[in-house]
Amino acid sequence: MITVHHLNNSRSQRVLWLLEELGLPYEIIRYERDPKTMLAPASLRAVHPLGKSPVITDGDLTLAESGAIIDYLIDRYGAGRMAPPAGTPARLRYTYWLHYAEGSAMSPLLLQLVFNKIETAPMPYFIKPIAKGISSKVKSSFIEPQIRQHLDYLEGELGKSEWFAGNEFTGADIQLSFVVEAAEARGGLDTSRPKLMAYLKRIHARPAYKRAIKRGGEYSLLS
Known part of the structure; x- marks a missing residue:
């Protein structure tokens, strides 16, 4: 088991x-x-x-x-x-997305979460403006442009096929789901990127996704 x-x-x-x-x-x-x-x-x-x-x-x-x-x-x-058959171009694309999700895409989203917490963390009143100023500068000059770059890239790739590794749903879509959900929750993903928003609707509509949410319990990225 x-x-x-x-x-x-x-x-x-x-x-x-x-x-x-x-x-x-x-x-x-x-x-x-x-x-x-x-x-x-x-x-x-x-x-x-x-x-x-x-x-x-x-x-x-x-x-x-x-x-x-x-x-x-x-x-x-x-x-x-x-997963696509081994040795095919589709399998290589699948493997790429499987590693890209955590290797590249999640890094700026994690940084966004950390710097958001810095801005709201308890601290002496005379330090708070300095901390917020540094956090705001890092986010606007580095983190947010990086997130936008990744979202533009993902939006463009979904313009090539229905799912990330091709026209069939694969494990790569499951791996990337957390990235796209996190981007909607805290990375600025909205209807200005319709293909990514449609992708979220497709995965959330899958019966297996709904069953997993029911069994897994609280999942605040959806709230």
């Missing part, structure tokens, strides 16, 4: 989604973020040394990292589904 060590409001939601798409049985062990720090609990370190989610166990295997988990589940249980 596959076990998903599932942290609320995290990337592990897309692992649940993939398992629903593949129709695989699985169980969930739930972990809650610290309400003050928003970090994962220390108990996750008993599963994996980094103490982060997602992590799955499958028999004697313990595996972390969203992309590695998606790759493993599709290779082992996909039976030809959810």
